[in-house]
Amino acid sequence: MTDVISSSALNIKGLFKHFEGKYAVDNLDLDIAVGEFHALLGPNGAGKTTTLRIVAGLLKADAGQVMVLGHNVLRDPQVAKRELAFLPDDPLLYGKLSALEYLEFVAGLWEIDANTAANRATDLLKWLELWDKADQQTEGYSRGMRQKLALAGALIHQPKLMILDEPLTGLDAHAARSVKDMLVDYVKQGNTIVLTTHILEIAERLSGRISIIQHGKIAAQGTLEELREQAGQQGATLEDVFLNLTDAQASIPVTEK
Numbered sequence: 001m002t003d004v005i006s007s008s009a010l011n012i013k014g015l016f017k018h019f020e021g022k023y024a025v026d027n028l029d030l031d032i033a034v035g036e037f038h039a040l041l042g043p044n045g046a047g048k049t050t051t052l053r054i055v056a057g058l059l060k061a062d063a064g065q066v067m068v069l070g071h072n073v074l075r076d077p078q079v080a081k082r083e084l085a086f087l088p089d090d091p092l093l094y095g096k097l098s099a100l101e102y103l104e105f106v107a108g109l110w111e112i113d114a115n116t117a118a119n120r121a122t123d124l125l126k127w128l129e130l131w132d133k134a135d136q137q138t139e140g141y142s143r144g145m146r147q148k149l150a151l152a153g154a155l156i157h158q159p160k161l162m163i164l165d166e167p168l169t170g171l172d173a174h175a176a177r178s179v180k181d182m183l184v185d186y187v188k189q190g191n192t193i194v195l196t197t198h199i200l201e202i203a204e205r206l207s208g209r210i211s212i213i214q215h216g217k218i219a220a221q222g223t224l225e226e227l228r229e230q231a232g233q234q235g236a237t238l239e240d241v242f243l244n245l246t247d248a249q250a251s252i253p254v255t256e257k
Contacts, residue, residue, distance in 0.1 A: 009034045009161045009192035015064035024050045026216035037187045039203035040196050042213035048196045056086035085159040089166035091150035095139030110157040124152040143170030161192045204238035220245045
């Protein structure tokens with residue numbers, strides 16, 4: 001198969017997803033460039049997680065197109081999924097496996113040879129400061145340790161696009177700092193991150209561009225400075241801009257369909 005070259009890490013066009021009389025995702029368009037750290041923000045129920053689960057192939061859209069690095073998620077899902085990793089806010093681990101066993105298991109699913117898997121697992125566990133617990137069963141891990149191990153599992157096949165849904169949940173300040181530094185390094189290597197978080201300071205500090213989703217649509221998009229201009233709030237924090245823009249959108253009635 002000929003390699004597909006695309007300037008977009010993620011391109012979504014006309015995406016729809018319908019649940020119980022309403023659209024959770026309503027004709028959503030989104031384009032994220034290769035090498036971008038992009039924050040996808042919105043109130044609870046805005047459609048963020050539904051959108052990302054469709055991108056990851058965990059939900060089927062009612063209509064629309066999703067392209068990952070030029071590969072169509074619907075028509076060519078195996079190739080598209082090899083380019084990405086999806087880390088949900090409550091990742092599933094196997095409690096009776098050690099960290100090393102878990103990473104070797106995940107690597108096996110990606111058909112990575114044993115030597116390469118072992119080297120990558122070692123590097124990731126050291127990077128995320130889990131090496132001293134590498135042989136311990138994960139059922140004894142704290143929430144923060146489980147979150148870091150899940151992140152290692154997402155990175156084991158070296159994806160070019162990483163989708164993170166609240167990745168810092170349960171991490172203490174030290175662990176959160178190390179994970180943030182690692183994510184910044186990952187993007188500097190030419191990879192792409194799409195991040196959702198309710199901690200707006202994290203989005204403000206890490207992301208280059210931001211999309212605010214409301215009622216299943218993109219309500220605003222751009223750099224923080226561009227969002228400030230849209231909100232008419234020069235010098236405001238992302239939190240103030242976010243509340244301004246989502247309050248304005250909240251006044252628009254949602255039509256049942």
